[in-house]
Each structure stands twice: as structure tokens, then as C-alpha cells.
Amino acid sequence: MNIYVVYDSEDGHTESLAHSIAEGARSVRGARVYLHHVERADPHDLDRMDAIIWGCPGHFGSISAGLKAWIDKLGYLWAHGSLINKLGAVFCTTATEHGGIEATLLNLITPMLHQGMIIVGLPANVPENVEYGSYYGVGITCRLEESPDDAPNMPTEQDLALGRALGKRVATLTARFIGEREE
Numbered sequence: 001m002n003i004y005v006v007y008d009s010e011d012g013h014t015e016s017l018a019h020s021i022a023e024g025a026r027s028v029r030g031a032r033v034y035l036h037h038v039e040r041a042d043p044h045d046l047d048r049m050d051a052i053i054w055g056c057p058g059h060f061g062s063i064s065a066g067l068k069a070w071i072d073k074l075g076y077l078w079a080h081g082s083l084i085n086k087l088g089a090v091f092c093t094t095a096t097e098h099g100g101i102e103a104t105l106l107n108l109i110t111p112m113l114h115q116g117m118i119i120v121g122l123p124a125n126v127p128e129n130v131e132y133g134s135y136y137g138v139g140i141t142c143r144l145e146e147s148p149d150d151a152p153n154m155p156t157e158q159d160l161a162l163g164r165a166l167g168k169r170v171a172t173l174t175a176r177f178i179g180e181r182e183e
Helices: 013-026 043-048 065-080 101-114 157-182
Strands: 002-007 032-037 051-057 087-094 138-141
Touching: 002 013, 002 043, 002 065, 002 157, 013 032, 013 051, 013 087, 013 138, 013 157, 043 065, 051 065, 051 101, 051 157, 065 101, 087 101, 087 157, 101 138, 138 157
Parallel strands: 002 032, 002 051, 051 087, 087 138
Antiparallel strands: none
């Protein structure tokens, strides 16, 4: 099964989360994971994928310009129905606790719904998500540094565990879905 993870990242926070999602997906037997920054991601690869996971830093509750420009290149896939019934999931990072995580995740889901994709969330029965409650995908806060001399506030181990859980869930459901589809 082929899983495509594409992300936009400016300071490494979202990239770190993307790597944890890819790691979680790779933990499922048979998963081939393709991880790309939007600048190196080819939209033409998506029609050969079984699942697509995309994410970015949240910009005022919305999709970053880099990922939005990439998503806007998917019109020809929409016109041909190429992404219909593929599984999709989303992730984001924000700099403040109330920085629009849920709004960003919902904005990231919308283009997937327009493509006819099936959205995979992260339910509360996933142990890593019981207390956090990131149901629309994975959204985490990486607080801004107080001064330019501070070390970057990268995702915590708990944040990365959420990413691995999402990747594993997508890969597990994809394996089930494509197995049933082939029967």
C-alpha cells in the first residue's frame, strides 16, 4: 500500500511532526511511505497512492500559502476523479494554544472532501489521544521562542506520539480498505 505524506514547514516544527506520522505509517507491514516537503512534492504521484496525509503550520486558522498553492494544483485530479475513495488525513502546528488548530485542520480537510476522499481522524480510544482530543487529525502547539537566542521549541515526545498514532491508524485502515476493495 502506498501512503503519501506532504507537508509545508518553515522552522522545522511541522517537518518534525510529518516525520513522526511517516514513522507511524511505516510501522504497519506492507506500507510504502513517501514523505515530501511541498517544494519537492509532485501532485502527479497522488493517483498512484492509496492514502494521502497533508499538513502545514496553521496561519491564522488557515492553510499555509505553500501547501495551499500545492493543493491548488490538484484540479486535474479532481476533474478525473483520481482521488475518489482514497483515504486522507491532516495535521498542523501552531505557535499559540488558541492559534486556530481546529480551524486549520478543518480547512485542510475541505479539499480532501472536494476530491471525494475518505477522512481518517484520530478517535479518543487511541491511547495517545485520550487526554489530548485531537479528533480531526493531529494539531499541536509549538510555542514561539521568547528571544532569537532561545532554542527552537520543537514538538514534544507526546506530540510526536500523536503523529505516530495518526500515521499508524491511516496505514492500518488503508490496509483494510484496499484489502476489502480487492476482494
